[in-house]
Amino acid sequence: MAPICCIIPEHVLQNIIEVGQAPQHVLDACQSTIDQTKELHNTRIEHKQSLLAEQERPTFEVTEAVRHLNRTVYDAQHTSMRDPPRNKIMIEEGGALIPKEQDPSYDANECYIGFQKTYDFYLNFFNRDSIDGRGIGLDGFVHYSKGYQNAFWDGRQMIFGDGDGVLFNGFTDELDVIGHELTHGVVEYTSPLDYSFQSGALNESLADVFGIMIKQWGNDPANPQTAEQSDWLIGEGIWGKGVNGRALRDMKAPGTAYNDRRVGSDRQPGHWKNFQKLPLSEDKGGVHINSGIPNHAFYLASTLIGGYSWQTAGPIWYKALTCGKLRQNASFKEFAELTILNAGDHEDKIREAWKQVGYPFGEGRDEL
Ligand SMILES: [Zn+2]
Structure with a gap:
């Protein structure tokens, strides 16, 4: 679909x-x-x-x-x-x-x-x-x-x-x-990832990953932000006045972007142990929710390496996306392994970033 x-x-x-x-x-x-x-x-x-x-x-x-x-x-x-x-x-x-x-x-x-x-x-x-x-x-x-x-x-x-x-x-x-x-x-x-379940959450996460890099570089290209300087917020300023929220999503601290009596609260997990198994009828199986896990992995990878994310973890994520090996219904594990495969000198740090969000994401949970 x-x-x-x-x-x-x-x-x-x-x-x-x-x-x-x-x-x-x-x-x-x-x-x-x-x-x-x-x-x-x-x-x-x-x-x-x-x-x-x-x-x-x-x-x-x-x-x-x-x-x-x-x-x-x-x-x-x-x-x-x-x-x-x-x-x-x-x-x-x-x-x-x-x-x-x-x-x-x-x-x-x-x-x-x-x-x-x-x-x-x-x-x-x-x-x-x-x-x-x-x-x-x-x-x-x-x-x-x-x-x-x-x-x-x-x-x-x-x-x-x-x-x-x-x-x-x-x-x-x-x-x-x-x-x-x-x-x-x-x-x-x-790599047209299916927009449901884990592959859909990867699709959403990739959009956030490149969105945040574009913000880090593009808000002031003469004075771009490093991974350490970035606020890692997606949709900062989207909420109207008085809404209790910093942004729509927070890649540094998934699940904390907003909490408002009229809107509800940010449901994103930042670790596999809090992965939400949801039906297709709910956010296409949690594509905007479980994307918090790979989002946080990208934040961790960028900060573990340091410097400008589009020169460090960004190219690794881009290679994983464009190498032609990312299956349409890829799991988090498959995507993580493609980034590790394309990590070059940063392999240890990329592996560590994924490990901190729960890689290898448990055996026997393929149905998620
Ligand atoms: Zn999207």
Whole structure:
């Protein structure tokens, strides 16, 4: 099944509805966001099929990639159509940022800048020319629907809601959110991990791993952050004012990112002993939940080695993703072993990082 790669997991929105402590219009926005996302899921399947038909995968970089950055930011004009109209371009490649009075939210500019930073991160450090490695254009839609509490990559374009203004702020100002979503595209074009159970949690984790590296480098490329300096937070600033939360996820301390009476609490484990065995109906078997385990392994690997993560653990994770040996339904154990295999001089530290989150993840638990 083709994945829906929303930054806000459905179970978070569902929980807000069940708890029922938020204002009615926010609860309504949660329900309509869930409903609209289900609708979009069908579109995504069609996109994925055409993507599969168009080219062979995976793609491997064999030559020096040339910069083909090609961004277009559209105004979705608050429609919730499956394919928003492309009749209102806000910024095209090479165009100027738009003045604040034309878009007080600054969303279009943030999307445009976030695309460039994500693109340049992959090009500069991984010799990768856009999501597909072949310079695919980056299209973004801002102001999608009304009160839509999500942002996602649908296989062809990235779409941003405005948030509800109470629990969720907008989604364009977090570089790691854009990096996360576009990385789902990279995963699709390299090792399309099934979006359920352990392979789905690996898919989610890879999106966070590259999202956090893009944040560490891209928030201030002249003064990037080392593994020690990073806050390791994904979706910092996503929560509205007064929500008791630092971020959506915390790779350094999974399970501690938020705890709010209206929203619920962060359910991510950081160790295999707390792995949550969940049915497919719940977060596709815990893809946004159990991703805390490989997320924490990446944090540990980066800090054990030290320095800039995109020069240390990042390339090892990238090799595991692009080596052509990562199976569609890979387990945590298989992924860990691929990173160890590709660790070079850092093998001991990579092994130690995985060990600290429970590697080799117990025998006889394949059903997880
Ligand atoms: Zn995701």
